[in-house]
Amino acid sequence: MSMHELTQFDEDNLIFLVEIVRQMNARGENPGTSGIYSYRPEKSEGDFFMLSEAGVDKGVFGREHMIGVGEKGEVLPLWQKSGRSTGNETPLHMMIYEETDANCILHSHSLESVWFCDLYPGKDLVEITGLEMLKGISGNESHDVTLHIPIFDNTQDVQSLAESARKTLRHSPGFLIRGHGFTCWGNSVWEAKRHLETFDYLFKYFNGNK
Numbered sequence: 001m002s003m004h005e006l007t008q009f010d011e012d013n014l015i016f017l018v019e020i021v022r023q024m025n026a027r028g029e030n031p032g033t034s035g036i037y038s039y040r041p042e043k044s045e046g047d048f049f050m051l052s053e054a055g056v057d058k059g060v061f062g063r064e065h066m067i068g069v070g071e072k073g074e075v076l077p078l079w080q081k082s083g084r085s086t087g088n089e090t091p092l093h094m095m096i097y098e099e100t101d102a103n104c105i106l107h108s109h110s111l112e113s114v115w116f117c118d119l120y121p122g123k124d125l126v127e128i129t130g131l132e133m134l135k136g137i138s139g140n141e142s143h144d145v146t147l148h149i150p151i152f153d154n155t156q157d158v159q160s161l162a163e164s165a166r167k168t169l170r171h172s173p174g175f176l177i178r179g180h181g182f183t184c185w186g187n188s189v190w191e192a193k194r195h196l197e198t199f200d201y202l203f204k205y206f207n208g209n210k
């Protein structure tokens with residue numbers, strides 16, 4: 001079991017993550033307290049993560065709203081306060097950390113991501129090719145690659161959604177939920193941010209083309 005200890009590197013990353021949440025809020029991507037964000041601390045052995053507190057207005061989101069959870073998403077004693085939780089989408093984040101080498105996960109309710117799903121009714125995997133911005137996704141060296149983005153139907157049964165999504169993570173470092181939003185990750189906070197901006201560009205491109 002790892003100590004629930006944050007290094008200076010972690011603190012710097014958490015401050016950066018808070019800045020990203022504020023930037024997303026300024027773009028209207030997490031209205032009405034929505035969205036969930038997380039970070040895997042340097043010394044985590046799969047049993048320590050920092051997640052955003054649920055129900056917080058993202059316009060005033062701060063470092064104090066990142067709280068420590070264990071491997072099942074349970075709030076750790078140091079961060080427990082009455083009524084404090086990381087929200088019902090926590091299992092999705094825990095599943096992604098289990099299955100990938102992600103160190104940061106971002107979840108957006110951007111309208112562009114919701115509209116993008118509406119372009120592909122009934123489709124559960126969308127193919128994108130031929131755009132220079134595909135190089136914004138790690139591992140892509142050229143515009144001439146094919147990215148597959150999974151789309152899931154929305155549900156309040158987040159556990160079953162997590163199990164469906166678990167099988168698709170190899171396709172892309174992000175997936176969509178119809179009528180809801182978008183989740184992406186990276187092996188650093190920087191990479192997660194780059195992926196978020198890259199996917200958002202792709203959504204805007206196709207939305208503008210309809």
Ligand SMILES: [Zn+2]
Binds near residue numbers: 034035089107109181
């Ligand atoms: Zn959501």
